[in-house]
Amino acid sequence: MTRLSFDTAGLELGGALILGSISLQAEAGELIALTGPNGAGKSSLLRLAAGLIEPGAGQVTLDGVSLAGLPPRERARQIAYLPAESREAWPLDVQSLVALGRIPFRKPLRRLSAEDEAAIASAMERAGVSEFATRRIDTLSSGERARVHLARMLATQAPVLLLDEPTAALDLKHQLAVMEIAEAEAQAGRLVIMAMHALDLAARYASRVVLMAKGDIHADAGPDEALSEANIRAVFGVEAPGGIAASALMPLS
Amino acid sequence: MSLRGYILLLVLLVSAFGLALFAGTGGLGPAELVAALSGKGGLEAQILRELRLPRALLGLAIGAGLGASGAVLQGFFRNPLADPGVVGVSASAGLGAVLALYFGLAGLSLFAVPVAAITMAALGVGLLLVLAGPRAAATTLILAGVAVAATATALTALIMNLAPNPWALAEIAYWLMGSLNDASWSEAGFALPLIGAGFSLLLLTRGGLDALSLGEETARSLGVDLARLRLGVVAGTALAVGGGVAVAGAIGFVGLVVPHFLRPFVQYRAGALVLPSALAGGALLSLADTATRLLSGPGMPLYLGVLTALIGAPFFLWLVRANQTVAP
Numbered sequence: 001m002t003r004l005s006f007d008t009a010g011l012e013l014g015g016a017l018i019l020g021s022i023s024l025q026a027e028a029g030e031l032i033a034l035t036g037p038n039g040a041g042k043s044s045l046l047r048l049a050a051g052l053i054e055p056g057a058g059q060v061t062l063d064g065v066s067l068a069g070l071p072p073r074e075r076a077r078q079i080a081y082l083p084a085e086s087r088e089a090w091p092l093d094v095q096s097l098v099a100l101g102r103i104p105f106r107k108p109l110r111r112l113s114a115e116d117e118a119a120i121a122s123a124m125e126r127a128g129v130s131e132f133a134t135r136r137i138d139t140l141s142s143g144e145r146a147r148v149h150l151a152r153m154l155a156t157q158a159p160v161l162l163l164d165e166p167t168a169a170l171d172l173k174h175q176l177a178v179m180e181i182a183e184a185e186a187q188a189g190r191l192v193i194m195a196m197h198a199l200d201l202a203a204r205y206a207s208r209v210v211l212m213a214k215g216d217i218h219a220d221a222g223p224d225e226a227l228s229e230a231n232i233r234a235v236f237g238v239e240a241p242g243g244i245a246a247s248a249l250m251p252l253s
Numbered sequence: 254m255s256l257r258g259y260i261l262l263l264v265l266l267v268s269a270f271g272l273a274l275f276a277g278t279g280g281l282g283p284a285e286l287v288a289a290l291s292g293k294g295g296l297e298a299q300i301l302r303e304l305r306l307p308r309a310l311l312g313l314a315i316g317a318g319l320g321a322s323g324a325v326l327q328g329f330f331r332n333p334l335a336d337p338g339v340v341g342v343s344a345s346a347g348l349g350a351v352l353a354l355y356f357g358l359a360g361l362s363l364f365a366v367p368v369a370a371i372t373m374a375a376l377g378v379g380l381l382l383v384l385a386g387p388r389a390a391a392t393t394l395i396l397a398g399v400a401v402a403a404t405a406t407a408l409t410a411l412i413m414n415l416a417p418n419p420w421a422l423a424e425i426a427y428w429l430m431g432s433l434n435d436a437s438w439s440e441a442g443f444a445l446p447l448i449g450a451g452f453s454l455l456l457l458t459r460g461g462l463d464a465l466s467l468g469e470e471t472a473r474s475l476g477v478d479l480a481r482l483r484l485g486v487v488a489g490t491a492l493a494v495g496g497g498v499a500v501a502g503a504i505g506f507v508g509l510v511v512p513h514f515l516r517p518f519v520q521y522r523a524g525a526l527v528l529p530s531a532l533a534g535g536a537l538l539s540l541a542d543t544a545t546r547l548l549s550g551p552g553m554p555l556y557l558g559v560l561t562a563l564i565g566a567p568f569f570l571w572l573v574r575a576n577q578t579v580a581p
Binding site: 047050052071072073074075076077079080081083086087088089090091092093096097100101103104106108136149152156 | 331332457459460463464465466467468470471473474475476477478516520521522523
């Protein structure tokens with residue numbers, strides 16, 4: 001049973017307080033929406049969870065082991081991370097890009113194993129990018145690219161998936177597609193934590209919403225409770241009569 | 254790269270090696286090579302064994318080192334304009350070698366010139382990394398490289414300025430133009446292991462380079478230790494380029510032209526580019542050296558660095574122009 005915990009984790013960067021004292025437990029099977037205004041600390045929290053930065057105080061543990069003490073490769077096999085902006089330096093083809101997700105398992109001077117190939121094929125299938133397998137990434141639309149990067153992340157087959165605003169800059173259909181993929185991963189027993197601004201999608205898909213404000217957790221509950229009228233007013237300074245309603249949009253099947 | 258691609262490169266490499274051994278005066282052929290290798294034979298065998306063979310091997314190795322370094326630097330900086338010459342590593346290595354020549358260290362030990370070249374090459378890459386930062390954008394990288402190269406070139410010029418007599422000046426000037434004319438087994442003896450060590454380090458960076466094609470943050474999330482990768486790039490480039498410069502002088506543009514040309518054939522994968530670039534770099538430099546050897550007449554020596562720059566500079570110009578539309 002995978003369990004990611006923040007134990008009074010704090011973070012300062014250049015003298016500025018980024019995260020206060022975060023305590024949070026997340027378990028396999030959850031789809032957690034991480035939301036809050038710009039600068040609330042969502043990305044920093046995800047980067048702490050990915051082990052990319054170390055907390056200045058407290059610790060972040062995976063199944064009781066501090067991330068700081070985990071070898072990078074081992075950590076990468078357990079936790080997959082998708083940054084807010086994925087920019088490709090070279091116009092790779094889709095298949096090669098998705099294969100990068102297998103790097104934590106690759107041995108030097110070896111070809112892709114059958115296991116790697118299966119993981120890549122399955123990830124492309126789940127993200128719905130199999131049909132572009134041989135296309136070059138720079139020939140795809142931004143929605144298709146977003147799904148390719150999602151496939152790259154799924155190919156690692158890590159039990160913990162961290163996504164930083166994967167739905168930003170996507171149209172309605174692609175936003176729904178990304179949420180459906182995330183939901184399926186959570187139902188398959190993975191822990192999915194996703195930073196996002198689309199509150200109606202969070203209300204609809206998330207099993208739990210963590211609402212952040214000024215480097216601290218303001219609310220941590222089910223979507224209805226966390227996204228209540230009072231919380232939205234306090235955190236965003238916006239009126240949302242009756243709280244945030246779940247999006248009624250449906251993908252065509 | 255496909256198996257067919259590798260076979261093609263290997264055929265090219267073997268042909269280049271064959272030309273380096275057998276082309277030219279003397280009418281030498283494989284029969285003389287067999288005689289030379291078994292330690293028998295007359296003058297022909299001796300020419301092959303003592304002159305052509307070390308020179309051919311050095312040409313291949315130096316070209317392979319430059320090609321691999323270019324591919325690794327381009328992958329590491331995520332920039333198709335990076336190359337040991339453009340980013341100032343070759344100039345730094347040249348400065349080290351010239352320092353050793355000027356202070357007469359070359360006479361003290363056979364290893365003085367290569368050690369000085371490699372040390373300065375490592376300093377050059379290190380300085381570049383500090384100046385440009387690991388996330389260098391195209392402009393920052395080129396500017397930092399220009400600064401490193403300019404500093405090294407200026408210091409080299411200062412040493413030539415201070416040269417005690419015209420002969421010392423000429424020695425340095427000719428040496429800088431790059432040549433394998435004086436290549437022998439003693440040069441091969443120290444340069445081949447150094448270039449080989451650098452090359453092995455460069456090969457180990459391939460997985461990290463692949464991961465870096467999605468940016469530094471993603472690479473780290475994939476378990477790549479960036480500090481170790483940077484060390485591998487610095488040490489590998491310094492050894493592979495420094496070892497070559499110590500023997501043949503500064504030879505530009507091989508590291509730029511070869512990876513750029515091959516990139517589409519490896520589907521733009523940064524890691525997969527390193528080995529083909531080494532093979533093609535070796536073949537290219539070997540062919541260029543054979544051409545300088547054949548074109549040079551008595552009293553008119555043609556220098557290897559001059560030839561590669563004459564081919565490379567127009568290509569660089571074209572690359573810069575084409576890159577305005579396809580820059581990552």
